[in-house]
Amino acid sequence: MKDNMWSNEFVAYATNPNFLRSRDLLSLAIEQKYKQEVLRGSLEGCILNGEPHIVPAVHLAYPIIELDKAHTALKGTPDEFPTEAYRASRSPLVGICTSLLGDLPLMYYAVNAIMSPNTLSISALAIHQQTVVSIHAAITRITHQGSSINKNLNHIKSLYDGLNVRNSIPDGKLPYPDSGSPTEKGMAISVRDVSFQYPGPSDTRFALKNVSFDIPASSLVVIVGANGSGKSSLVNLLTKLHYPTSGTILVDGKPLNEYRSRDLRRAMALLTQDHVLFPISVGENIAIGDPDCEDGPKKYECIQAAARLGGATEVIQKLDRGLEEMTEREETLCSSPFPLPPGPLKEIAEKVERFTEFSGGEIQRLVASRTFMRISSGKVKLVVADEPTSAMDPEGEFELFEALRKVQNGMTMILITHRFGHLTKHADLILCLKHGELVELGTHFTPHKETGLPHSNCT
Incomplete structure (x- = not known):
């Protein structure tokens, strides 16, 4: 430079x-x-x-x-940022020149006093000197720091705004897993008449409406349904990113909100398409x-x-x-x-x-690897895969879900994907959501009550 x-x-x-x-x-x-x-x-x-x-x-x-x-x-x-470090490393010559220029008014006053001694006043000199120093310091501060004033004020405002933010998700005091939960099994989940509406006035629709089902511990569950059917909303409720508008979710027989959120999330491994x-x-x-x-x-x-x-x-x-x-x-x-x-x-x-x-696809594979690392810790009781292969080819998707099945080892596993054909025959339970409602549930081999066809025909 x-x-x-x-x-x-x-x-x-x-x-x-x-x-x-x-x-x-x-x-x-x-x-x-x-x-x-x-x-x-x-x-x-x-x-x-x-x-x-x-x-x-x-x-x-x-x-x-x-x-x-x-x-x-x-x-x-x-x-410091590189440009700030450069300023600090420069020769002091610029600073010296700046100081001398700031003292020019005082020098002028001194020369004028020498040429006209009768006009010299010690008090006036002191006042003038102090004024020049104050003005020079103020100009220097404004020059070097003025650009950051607005940014700093915004940071301060954000800090005070943050103090007023209240968590809308209730956090319990019960540790998870508690002493009554079997450590060798997965997480048992019961959803009781749950409805959910995303907060905010812009959307008054319910993402989930009066949904009820039971997932036994260590089950392999496949959730199917079109986009917008409520699959991801259900996942957000299970991981306590949102709270049901009405109804109750039980984990191992106790209300979800009674558990400490941190403990509950440590016992989960979540794999979605929006990881970073x-x-x-x-x-x-x-x-x-x-x-x-x-x-x-x-x-x-x-x-x-x-x-x-x-x-x-x-x-x-x-x-x-x-x-x-x-x-x-x-x-x-x-x-x-x-x-x-x-x-x-x-x-x-x-x-x-x-x-x-x-x-x-590469990002999803790396994130999936992170999830498998989490599963290998031995502390996970629930694995949720919410369409984690949206950017993968069918072969890569098949391999990932097969790998998840093979490492289940007693954990409860919930798999959500549009291409579910190869998974339903392994599922202990299939849930079919449509427009936020649970329209069917059963297994691949359970006949539909009207058509007599397997539930895998649910789309």
């Missing part, structure tokens, strides 16, 4: 790995796009509180602990499924096994850095306020923050 940075072409970006990691982990903790993923995975306690009894400090999965490690590793290295990759490495994206897995060869083997079950082995093998490949990174690139012309600087700007672009 040239000396006069702001009037010439320039490119500035960060290269310190600890600084980059601290920014990535901070974004994971605070950005809206990761919120739902954090809640469903019950990661919020670790992110906000860094609970060491839940997440040992050796793990690479959760931001607060790793964020502290990244800051410590900086060892006093400035952590975290701004960490591919390996960490998978490992975060089971943060209690100790570092070392065992953890590496678990990651590899989860990637194989999720169908992500080939995706990882194609990456230049394999499991160490970053999925994305917080931007630090800053360039001239005007477009860069073709040349070396533009080439640097295009390359410095270019990361691997994952297709929709």
Whole structure:
């Protein structure tokens, strides 16, 4: 970069790995796009509180602990944005010149006093000096900080607004699983006359209407129905992202709202089509499924096994850095306020923050691997797969659902997909939803009460 940075072409970006990691982990903790993923995975306690009894400090999965490690590793290295670091590293000559220019009025006053001694007044000089210093300081502050005033005020407003937010989902005090729940079995679910309407005045329709059914522990359940039939709404209720408008949901015989939300979500593994990759490495994206897995060869083997079950082995093998490949990174690139012309600087700007672009199917395979890592922890009692293969080909979808079936091992499993033909023959229960209502339930071999055909004909 040239000396006069702001009037010439320039490119500035960060290269310190600890600084980059601290920014990535901070974004994971605070950005809206990761919120739902954090809640469903019950990661919020670790992110906000860094609970060491839940997440040992050796793990690479959760931001607060790793964020502290990244800051410590900086060892006093400035952590300003590149342009701010550049300002701090510049020669003090500019500051000296600025100070001298600010003192010009006082110098003029001194020269005038020398040439006309009779007009000299000590009190007037002191007042003038103080006024010049105050004006100079005020102008300097406004010049260097004025652009951030509005941003800081908005941050402060957001903090105060956040204090007024109240959780509309009741949180219970009962641990899960409690002492009366069998630990070797899956989660038993009973839905009793549940209706649900999404909050807000824009949509008055009910996503679910008077739905009732029972899912015995360790069952394999297939839910079918067209788009908009209420399948995903039902999943949101089971994971306590929403609360029923009316009716009751029982888990292991007790109302869902009596359990602590964090405990309940830790006992669930949810796989949907709207998951996101975290701004960490591919390996960490998978490992975060089971943060209690100790570092070392065992953890590496678990990651590899989860990637194989999720169908992500080939995706990882194609990456230049394999499991160490970053999925994305917080931007630090800053360039001239005007477009860069073709040349070396533009080439640097295009390359410095270019990361691997994952297709929709590849993202779903990596997220599925994270889910298998979570299942391997042995703490999951309910697995829900809500159309997780929307971007996969039929072969990939078949392989994923077959892998889920094979690892069921006593867990309750709810599978939701449009292409359900190969699943219904394995299902202990089939639920068919239509326009928010449960229109049929049974098994693949249970004849329809009117047509005599198997329930797998339900669409």
